[in-house]
Amino acid sequence: MTEIATVLAQVQNxxxxxxxxKRxxxxxxxxxxDPENAQGLFEVQLMGLTGIGPSVVAAVDDxxxxxxxTVFEDAQAS
Known part of the structure; x- marks a missing residue:
């Protein structure tokens, strides 16, 4: 399992x-x-990927x- 797949599993579960x-x-x-202290677009950068959205939840979903x-493409390439 790749590092990104491991992190994805941690977040999904x-x-x-x-x-x-956040952790x-x-x-x-x-x-x-923290979202209650900010307005505008939110950006989450983790493992070389960037999620963007109008809320923290939307950015995490992205x-x-x-x-x-990425995990699917990596599996197809293997």
Whole structure:
């Protein structure tokens, strides 16, 4: 299993995917802006993928779609 597949599984299996992504972003040396203190577009960068949306939940959902596509493409290439 690739590193991105492992991270994807952690986020998908978490009871709170946003909290899981926050924990992973911070663990990888990133920064996190809590949504109640910010307005505008939200961006989540993790494992070389960027999720963007009008809310943190939407940005995490966008990141999840990209991660799934990446894992699928990696599996097809193998």
């Amino acid at each position: 978490a009871p709170d995917p946003v909290a899981a992504v 992973l972003v911070l663990a990888h040396g990133g920064h996190w802006c 990141w999840l779609m990209q991660a799934k596509d």
